[in-house]
Amino acid sequence: xxxxxxxxxxxxxxxxxxxxxxxxxxxxxxxxxxxxxxxxxxxxxxxxxxxxxxxxxxxxxxxxxxxxxxxxxxxxxxxxxxxxxxxxxxxxxxxxxxxxxxxxxxxxxxxxxxxxxxxxxxxxxxxxxxxxxxxxxxxxxxxxxxxxxxxxxxxxxxxxxxxxxxxxxxxxxxxxxxxxxxxxxxxxxxxxxxxxxxxxx
Numbered sequence: 001x002x003x004x005x006x007x008x009x010x011x012x013x014x015x016x017x018x019x020x021x022x023x024x025x026x027x028x029x030x031x032x033x034x035x036x037x038x039x040x041x042x043x044x045x046x047x048x049x050x051x052x053x054x055x056x057x058x059x060x061x062x063x064x065x066x067x068x069x070x071x072x073x074x075x076x077x078x079x080x081x082x083x084x085x086x087x088x089x090x091x092x093x094x095x096x097x098x099x100x101x102x103x104x105x106x107x108x109x110x111x112x113x114x115x116x117x118x119x120x121x122x123x124x125x126x127x128x129x130x131x132x133x134x135x136x137x138x139x140x141x142x143x144x145x146x147x148x149x150x151x152x153x154x155x156x157x158x159x160x161x162x163x164x165x166x167x168x169x170x171x172x173x174x175x176x177x178x179x180x181x182x183x184x185x186x187x188x189x190x191x192x193x194x195x196x197x198x199x200x201x
Contacts, residue, residue: 019056021046023070026063030103031167035060035110061111064104068120071097072127079127087135090128091150095178098154099170102161121151153181 025045029037039060043053057063074097078090098105125147132150135141160177164170 015056018046018048018052019066022048022053022056023063023066027067027100030107031100035103035107060107064107067101067104071101072120072123075124075127079131085135085140087128087131087141090131094150094154095157095174098157099161099167099174102158102170105158106162124151124154153178156181 022042025042029042029045033041039053040050042063043050046053057066075090075093078086078093081089083089128147128150132141132145132147136143136145157174157177160173161170164173
């Protein structure tokens with residue numbers, strides 16, 4: 001159930017917690033209502049004044065960039081591990097983050113004329129380079145795929161999810177898109193699959 005907290009300015013000492021609360025509220029509300037949700041609704045959900053929100057995030061795009069940065073940090077943390085199926089774990093989390101961040105991605109796409117063309121694709125490709133190569137060497141990833149291919153598939157997943165009416169339908173659309181692309185499961189390197197079982201319930 002959505003929480004409603006009385007807005008208050010908790011002072012400079014609470015800046016970090018205010019920021020976290022605003023981002024959490026933005027993630028919740030954009031998932032519920034789409035990227036056009038009023039900023040004052042985000043401030044109310046976060047329990048801060050609108051002035052506090054604007055000090056941290058002067059625009060909607062600043063909110064989106066902050067969410068993307070948090071996502072990248074999580075992915076980079078996964079990429080720094082030595083898990084046996086490291087690339088598989090990164091891929092599954094990438095799909096989850098794409099679904100969770102669909103409204104933020106849409107916000108940036110709508111404003112694409114105002115921002116640089118590269119929306120983090122180069123950073124993502126760099127992050128994927130070593131895990132993908134390791135997975136290919138271990139026979140866990142199709143040797144024909146490049147990091148640019150992975151980014152392209154994510155773009156297609158976003159496109160499928162963005163047409164959905166809710167989170168469940170978005171997940172269903174994403175799963176079906178991966179199946180059609182041959183990037184969901186199957187004998188790696190034999191049927192076009194990216195690697196074994198990248199999207200699990």
